[in-house]
Amino acid sequence: MARRIFSGIQPSGQITLGNYLGALKQFVQLQSDPQSGQDLDPFYCIVDLHAITVPQDPKQLSGRILDLASLYLAVGLDPTRSTLFVQSDVSAHSELGWILQCVGYMGELSRMTQFKEKSEGKESILTGLFTYPALMAADILLYQTDIVPVGDDQKQHLELTRDLAERFNSRFGETFTIPEVMTLEQGARIMSLDDPSKKMSKSNPNPQSRVELLDTPDEIRKKISRAVTDSDREVRYDLAMKPAVSNLLVIYALTTGESVADVEARYEGKGYGDFKKELAEAVVAHLEPIQARFREVRASGEVQRVLQEGAQRAQGVAAQTLAQVKERMGLGVYRR
Secondary structure, eight states: OOEEEEEEEOOSSOOBHHHIIIIIHHHHHTTOBTTTTBOEEEEEEEOHHHHTTSOOOHHHHHHHHHHHHHHHHHTTOOTTTSEEEEGGGOTHHHHHHHHHHTTSOHHHHHTOHHHHHHHTTOSOOOHHHHHHHHHHHHHHHTTTOSEEEEOGGGHHHHHHHHHHHHHHHHHHOSOSOOOEEEEOOTTTTOBOSSOTTSBOOTTOSOGGGOOBTTOOHHHHHHHHHTOOOOTTOOOOOBTTTBHHHHHHHHHHHHHHTOOHHHHHHHTTTOOHHHHHHHHHHHHHHHHHHHHHHHHHHHHHTHHHHHHHHHHHHHHHHHHHHHHHHHHHHTTTGGGO
16 A cells, blocks of 8 residues: 655745755655655645745735746656645645644644744734644644655654644544654755855745745856855865855755765865856756746646646545544534
8 A cells, every 4th residue: 555645845935945955856756665665645735824824925925836836847746646736725724723723732832943933033923823733733644644754844843743643543533644754865954055054945034045946047156156165165074064065065966966975076175166166057957957847837837737636636535534533523423
């Protein structure tokens, strides 16, 4: 029996090179797992309901949903092997999200570090920003998910998901599959170009901190040329002493398919000038076919068809889980 994978990305900004190397590229690889010989059934969700936990411009949001879906297809997602859909197209997400809020506790949600980070310094905070981990749990549990590929920053939310599933199962009977955490490979945390202590993020107010997948070649070259390094001019992987250069080495390796050690060896005795210049060209060359495919998909109407078909399949799976949840809780019994 195929093991189900679930993951979601917010359409809240332009997708970065870090999002691609740390997640999207690996999602494509997870469409099949030849090493294990297991059949995998991936569900990839554009989590637009999570995006509205902070204010969004409606026109921008709708455009970004289609942009993100188009990028999924452009990087190699095969809709015949994966289910790609938009969260708000499947109403069961919201319904189960509310039910899980009624299973969770305030203390659990208040301990979520991402809520603390995103709410820090703000006078007013939307309620959804506090409760969205329950919705995230619903996203995963609706599909009886076996495996959730995540970076380190999402592990806490996955632990909460597991806790909520186990609590529900204990109270109401075995209902949810308890998902396993799959830690993504090297590259799951591509760091900011201007501060290697922070993850590359589309929410960073400094656009020079990130390469975006749809940046022009000149924009990519300029951003990488300005990326911070250190003073000793040695191209060497040393995460503790040279985090900025180490980050650039990882980007180079992941975009070319080489090992970090091989890249290191090539630039032994050379300074940062050649290294950065050739890194920029490697990134440009890697992204050019993705950008060309993106433009083709976005203009063709293909993405709308894929999302409609994905939503139909997701709705069929989600409805079965939600019906079982409601029956176990005694909801809707008058219809029987």
